[in-house]
Amino acid sequence: xKQCHSIRVRMQLSVLSVTGLILAxxxxxxxxxxxxxxxxxxEARAISLAENAAKQIDAQFGLLQGVVNGMALTLExxxxxxxFDAVRRMQTRSIEKNPGIFGVCVAIEPGxxxxxxxxxxxxxxxxxxxxAYVDLAGENHAHTxxxxxxxxxHLDRPVWSEPYEWEGLLMVTYxxxxxxxxxxQRRFIGVITCDLSLDWLDRMIAELPLGxxxxxxxxxxxxxxxxxxxxxxxLNETVFSIAEARNDPALRLTGxxxxxxxxxxxxxxxxxxxEISWLAYxxxxxxxxxxxxxxSRDEMQAAILQxxxxxxxxxxxxxxxxxxxxxxxxxxxxxxxxxLRDAAETLAAGDLEAxxxxxxxxxxxxxxxxxxxxxxxxxxxxxEDLRETTAARERMHSELRIAHDxxxxxVPKTFPPVPMRKDLDLFAAIEPAREVGGDFYDFFLLDDxxxxxxxxxxxxxxxxxxxxxxxxxxxxxxxxxxxxxxxEVMSHVNNELVDGNDSCxxxxxxxxxxxxxxxxxxxxxxxxxxxxxxxxxxxxxWITKPSGTVAxxxxxxxxxxxxxxxxxxxxxxxxxxxxxxxMNPDEALYDESRLAARLVKSGCxxxxxEMTEDLVDDIRxxxxxxxxxxxxTILMLKRLVAKSAEDPSPKPTPAPCHRFRFENxxxxxxxAMNDGDSFLESYEVSPTLAYFVRLTLEExxxxxxxxxxxxxEPHAIEGILELGQPxxxxxxxxxxxxxxxxxxxxxxxxxxxxxxxxxxxxxHMIQEMGMQLAYRREHDRNILRVVFPESVWPDFPTDSEx
Numbered sequence: 001x002k003q004c005h006s007i008r009v010r011m012q013l014s015v016l017s018v019t020g021l022i023l024a025x026x027x028x029x030x031x032x033x034x035x036x037x038x039x040x041x042x043e044a045r046a047i048s049l050a051e052n053a054a055k056q057i058d059a060q061f062g063l064l065q066g067v068v069n070g071m072a073l074t075l076e077x078x079x080x081x082x083x084f085d086a087v088r089r090m091q092t093r094s095i096e097k098n099p100g101i102f103g104v105c106v107a108i109e110p111g112x113x114x115x116x117x118x119x120x121x122x123x124x125x126x127x128x129x130x131x132a133y134v135d136l137a138g139e140n141h142a143h144t145x146x147x148x149x150x151x152x153x154h155l156d157r158p159v160w161s162e163p164y165e166w167e168g169l170l171m172v173t174y175x176x177x178x179x180x181x182x183x184x185q186r187r188f189i190g191v192i193t194c195d196l197s198l199d200w201l202d203r204m205i206a207e208l209p210l211g212x213x214x215x216x217x218x219x220x221x222x223x224x225x226x227x228x229x230x231x232x233x234x235l236n237e238t239v240f241s242i243a244e245a246r247n248d249p250a251l252r253l254t255g256x257x258x259x260x261x262x263x264x265x266x267x268x269x270x271x272x273x274x275e276i277s278w279l280a281y282x283x284x285x286x287x288x289x290x291x292x293x294x295x296s297r298d299e300m301q302a303a304i305l306q307x308x309x310x311x312x313x314x315x316x317x318x319x320x321x322x323x324x325x326x327x328x329x330x331x332x333x334x335x336x337x338x339x340l341r342d343a344a345e346t347l348a349a350g351d352l353e354a355x356x357x358x359x360x361x362x363x364x365x366x367x368x369x370x371x372x373x374x375x376x377x378x379x380x381x382x383x384e385d386l387r388e389t390t391a392a393r394e395r396m397h398s399e400l401r402i403a404h405d406x407x408x409x410x411v412p413k414t415f416p417p418v419p420m421r422k423d424l425d426l427f428a429a430i431e432p433a434r435e436v437g438g439d440f441y442d443f444f445l446l447d448d449x450x451x452x453x454x455x456x457x458x459x460x461x462x463x464x465x466x467x468x469x470x471x472x473x474x475x476x477x478x479x480x481x482x483x484x485x486x487x488e489v490m491s492h493v494n495n496e497l498v499d500g501n502d503s504c505x506x507x508x509x510x511x512x513x514x515x516x517x518x519x520x521x522x523x524x525x526x527x528x529x530x531x532x533x534x535x536x537x538x539x540x541x542w543i544t545k546p547s548g549t550v551a552x553x554x555x556x557x558x559x560x561x562x563x564x565x566x567x568x569x570x571x572x573x574x575x576x577x578x579x580x581x582x583m584n585p586d587e588a589l590y591d592e593s594r595l596a597a598r599l600v601k602s603g604c605x606x607x608x609x610e611m612t613e614d615l616v617d618d619i620r621x622x623x624x625x626x627x628x629x630x631x632x633t634i635l636m637l638k639r640l641v642a643k644s645a646e647d648p649s650p651k652p653t654p655a656p657c658h659r660f661r662f663e664n665x666x667x668x669x670x671x672a673m674n675d676g677d678s679f680l681e682s683y684e685v686s687p688t689l690a691y692f693v694r695l696t697l698e699e700x701x702x703x704x705x706x707x708x709x710x711x712x713e714p715h716a717i718e719g720i721l722e723l724g725q726p727x728x729x730x731x732x733x734x735x736x737x738x739x740x741x742x743x744x745x746x747x748x749x750x751x752x753x754x755x756x757x758x759x760x761x762x763x764h765m766i767q768e769m770g771m772q773l774a775y776r777r778e779h780d781r782n783i784l785r786v787v788f789p790e791s792v793w794p795d796f797p798t799d800s801e802x
Contacts, residue, residue: 007330007334007337009330011326011330011334012323012326012327012330015322015326016319016322016323016326019319019322020319023315023318023319024315027308027311027312027315030307030308030311031304031305031307031308034304034307035300035301035304038300038304039278039297039300042278042295042297042300043265043278043280045295046210046265046278046279046280046293046294046295047263047265047280047282047293049208049209049210049216049280049293050216050263050280050281050282050291050292050293051263051282053204053205053208053216053291053293054282054283054284054285054291056204057201057204057218057284057286057287057289057291058284058285058286060100060200061174061196061284061286061287062286063098063100064098064100064101064174064194064196065158065174065286067094067098067101067194068094068104068158068174068176068192068193068194069158069176071090071094071104071192072176072177072178072192074090075087075106075178075192076178076179076180079180080114080178080180080189081114082114083116084114084116084117084118084119084122087106087117087122088122088124088133091104091106091122091124092124092131094194095124095125095126095131096131100196100197100200101194101195101196102125102126102169102171102195102196102197103123103124103125103126103194103195104123104124104125104192104193104194104195105121105122105123105124105136105191105192105193105195106121106122106190106192107120107121107122107123107136107137107143107144107149107190107191107192107193108120108121108178108189108190109144109153109188109189109190110141110144112180112187112189112190119135119137120135120137120141120143121135121136121137121143122135123135123136125195147161148161148173148175148191148193149175149191151175152175152176152177152191153177153188153191156177156188157177158174158175158176158177159174159175160172160173160174160286160287160288161173161174161175162220162222162224163198163220163224163226163235164235165235166195169197169199170197170198170199170201170202170226170234170235171195171196171197171198172195172196172198172287173193173194173195173196174193174194174196175191175192175193176191176192176193177190177191178190178191178192198226198227201218201226201227202227205217205218205227208293210293210294210295211295211296211299212296212299213270213273213275213277213296213298213299214277214293214294214295214296214299215228215229215272215294216291216292216293216294217229217292217294218289218290218291218292219238219239219258219259219289219290219292220288220289220290221259221261221288221289221290222238222259223238223239223240223241223255223258223259224237224238225237225238225239226289229272230272238255239251239252239254239255239258240252240255242271243255246271248271250269251269251271254266254268254279257281258281258290258292259290261283262283263280263281263282263283264280264281265278265279265280265281266278266279267279267297268294270294270296273296275296275297275298275299276296276297276298277294277295277296277297277298278294278295278297279292279293279294280292280293280294280295281293337365337368339357340357340365340368340369340372343355343357343372344372347372347376357369410440410469410470410473411428411430411440411441411442411473412428412442412443412444415427415428415609417443417445417451418445418451421516422640423516423639423640423641424451424516424637424638424639424640425607425608425637425638425640426443426453426608426635426636426637426638427607427608427609427611427612427635427636428441428443428612428633428634428635428636429612429613429616429632429633429634430631430632430633430634431578431616431628431631431632431633432461432631433461433578433628433629433630433631433632434461434462436462436463436465436466437461437462437465437466437469437631438457438458438459438460438461438465438466438468438469438507438631439455439456439457439458439469439576439578439631439632439633440455440456440458440469440472440473440633441453441454441455441456441574441633441635442454442455442473442476442477443635443637444477444480446480446484446513448516449515449516449517450484450513450514450515450516451513451514451516452480452511452512452513452514453511453512453514453572453574453635453637454476454509454510454511454512455509455510455528455574455575455576455633455635456469456472456473456476456507456508456509456510456528456576457507457508457509457528457576457577457578457631457633458472458505458506458507459505459506459507459550460505461630461631464503464505465505468497468505468507468552469507471497472493472497472507472509472551472552475492475493475496475497476489476493476509476511479492479493484513485522485561486511486512486513486522486523486524486559486561487524487559487560487561489511489524490509490511490524490526490548490551490559491556491557491558491559493509493551494526494551494552494554494555494556494557494559495555495556497551497552498552498553498554498555499555501552504553505552506550506551506552506553507526507550507551507552508526508527508528508529508550508551508576508577509525509526509527509528509550509551510523510524510525510526510528510529510531510574511523511524512524512572514566514572514637518565519565519566519567519568519570519639520563520564520565520566521563521564521565521566521572522561522562522563523543523561523562523563523564524546524548524559524560524561524562525543525546525547525548525559525562526547526548526549526550526551526557526559527547527548527549527550527551528547528576529575529576529577529579529580530542530543530544530547531543531572531573531574531575532572532573532595532596532599533564533566533570533571533572533573534570534571534573534599534600534604535567535569535570535604536567536568536569536570536603536604536605537656537657538600538603538656538657538658539657539658539659540596540599540600541564543562543564545562546559546560546561546562548560566637566639567639568639568640568641569604569638569639569640569641570604570638570639571599571604571608571611571636571637571638572636572637572638573599573634573635573636574634574635574636574637575595575633575634575635576630576631576632576633576634577630578628578629578630578631578632578633579595579615579619579632579633579634580592580595581629581630582619582622582623582628582629582630582632583623583626583629584622584623584624584626585624585625585626590619590622590623594622595615597678597682598614598615598618599611599615600679600682601682601683602614602615604638607638608636608637608638611636612634612636615634616632616634619632655722655723655724655725656679656683656722656723656724657720657721657722657723658675658676658679658720658721658722659718659719659720659721660672660675660676660718660719660721661716661717661718661719662716662717662719663714663715663716663717664704664705664708664709664714664715664716664717664733664735665705665714666702666705669697669698669701669702669705672697672701672719673694673697673698676693676694676697676721677690677694679721680693680723683723683794685723685794686792686794688791688792689727689788689792689793689794692769692771692788692789692792693721693729693788695766695769696729696766696771696786696788697719697729697731699762699763699765699766700731700740700762700763700766700784700786701717701719701731702762703740703762703763704717704731704733704735704782705717707735707736707738708733708735708736708738708782709735709736710736715733715734715735716733716734717731717732717733718731718732718733719731719732723794724793725793725794726787726788726790726793727787727788727792727793727794728785728786728787728788729785729786729788730783730784730785730786731782731783731784731786732781732782732783732784733781733782734780734781734782735782737777737782738782739775739777740763740773740775740784741773741775744763747761747763747764766786769789770788770789770791771786771787771788771789772786772787773785773786773787774787
């Protein structure tokens with residue numbers, strides 16, 4: 001076991017570790033450099049292949065365009081005096097000499113047919129190994145309503161049609177308008193068209209050298225696939241319809257870039273192979289199409305990994321040879337050290353009189369032997385000093401325990417503080433992180449109608465913080481003897497603390513004057529944690545404003561008094577940051593939200609002592625044995641419900657109520673549902689009720705967000721969830737007037753789900769599960785009340801009524 005930790009072994013491991021790290025770094029750098037170089041080559045190759053394929057297509061289309069344009073010029077040059085038989089021969093020659101042409105049509109506007117022409121839409125085309133002929137005009141001149149006729153007529157220019165499938169062939173039509181006359185006499189008389197079969201495109205694109213998992217594709221400007229390795233989507237799908245079906249925003253963005261008309265290259269996740277690839281695309285010059293080439297990045301990375309593995313194997317062999325060499329060198333160096341180790345073990349056993357091996361030479365081992373001798377002599381002296389230091393430390397701990405007792409004696413600990421008053425309950429607790437700390441609380445009567453409550457947290461810990469706390473408490477009590485305004489008192493205390501504060505300590509402080517008669521509260525805050533009022537109905541109120549700077553830093557700092565009131569049954573909760581910043585072993589904070597949730601769960605039914613002890617227990621449970629990092633101080637003041645002699649019976653407990661508000665955004669709705677889950681969890685309701693509440697809120701609020709507003713402005717949606725008997729949910733919004741009970745569409749329950757029309761299904765499901773709905777419109781707002789089934793009502797004793 002000792003040999004596993006010897007210098008020789010550690011020397012070997014260190015050298016090999018560093019060497020291995022360097023080798024791994026070189027291999028990794030080589031991998032990155034190779035990948036970067038290959039990626040650049042692959043991008044250039046993809047762009048080049050896409051451009052070359054586009055040029056081949058443009059060349060073929062340009063040749064065929066020239067044929068059709070030449071035929072149109074021939075007809076116009078002869079002012080359409082060419083005999084109909086000559087036109088037919090010109091069609092035949094064009095098809096026979098150009099294998100890419102499937103058919104040629106000369107279509108004339110009714111009333112403009114040249115003399116002697118038999119048909120208005122003469123169309124000659126390939127049929128197997130022979131040529132066939134048909135007049136496309138028919139009795140009703142149907143050809144004049146086709147896109148290939150109307151588009152060049154109205155656009156006054158040649159037009160390529162969108163690809164289409166005709167008798168199992170992928171086709172495209174090039175149409176050129178025909179005109180007679182010139183100048184003001186120039187008029188449209190028809191079109192000449194050329195139908196092209198696109199089978200050669202698939203063969204050409206399939207022959208592109210794009211690797212095993214690469215492929216090419218061709219699409220029109222509207223995103224329709226003209227050529228693709230998956231024949232099922234050719235002419236049947238667009239890049240945008242596939243993106244919508246797959247819910248793939250990245251594919252939608254790629255499609256928008258491709259149809260923009262600007263060439264480019266982007267990383268692309270192929271929905272055919274599932275691999276990450278490079279997609280290069282460029283528009284055609286002859287037609288409004290886009291040519292794209294896709295090369296797999298995964299193939300490239302596989303090649304790089306194979307190269308890296310070879311390098312790693314060679315490096316491992318070198319590491320093995322290096323290990324043997326380092327072992328021999330380390331053994332010769334560490335032999336003198338082993339002798340010194342054996343002597344040191346005797347010293348470690350406590351024999352400080354043991355002899356050490358004599359030093360040989362002036363190397364590091366000899367120097368180390370001399371230092372061991374000096375260490376042995378120093379140890380003798382240090383042991384004696386340690387005895388004296390231990391005695392002094394015991395005396396210091398004794399003094400700190402006395403200081404702790406003195407500090408605890410400074411804070412009042414008489415509970416209840418005013419036993420004769422039945423409308424007041426107060427309790428406080430303080431737990432210093434060390435023997436003494438800087439937190440404190442205080443409370444005392446100004447007169448028989450008013451009481452002062454305060455809590456503070458001094459910067460730092462230990463004895464200095466405790467002394468600064470004692471001074472702050474004295475200044476606070478002294479100031480309240482002459483002035484009952486919390487803001488003036490805070491200013492006085494701040495100025496007194498600034499004077500002579502060479503150590504630059506400060507204190508966060510909250511003080512308030514509580515009127516015992518009506519529960520009003522006048523307060524001032526010097527940078528302290530915001531207090532909280534826990535209402536008996538379940539909701540909470542944070543006292544965040546006004547708030548000034550911490551006391552003791554800057555003279556004449558301004559402080560403003562705030563006012564609020566404490567309703568009957570409500571509890572004022574004061575605390576220091578030791579509560580919200582308590583940490584568990586994972587260094588997670590207790591924070592304000594956990595504090596608020598715990599107070600909601602505790603409720604206001606118990607005494608302040610019970611609530612305080614429950615909160616402290618929860619903090620300890622959360623800390624789970626982690627060391628306390630800061631003082632924990634809590635003060636709770638509760639205004640008790642005054643009972644009259646005529647009606648001594650207790651008032652019924654109000655039902656737990658959760659009020660919430662969120663904007664008409666799905667993200668805000670998700671947060672509102674999570675807050676509702678936390679509220680329900682704090683009252684430990686049944687899983688069924690929790691499911692009903694979330695489902696109902698999600699369905700109804702989603703309808704409001706999606707269909708309630710025409711503008712894009714933020715709107716507030718308000719809700720009230722009450723766990724009474726019955727349990728209810730009320731939603732209020734300022735959207736369009738809409739009564740879901742009479743105006744919602746009747747859902748279609750037959751057929752496949754994806755084939756049913758949208759609307760009404762969520763509301764139908766809610767009602768089928770037993771929820772009762774009631775709607776009204778008041779003050780331009782929709783108010784929808786949901787009563788949950790009686791079987792899931794919580795068994796809380798409340799005063800709510802159906």
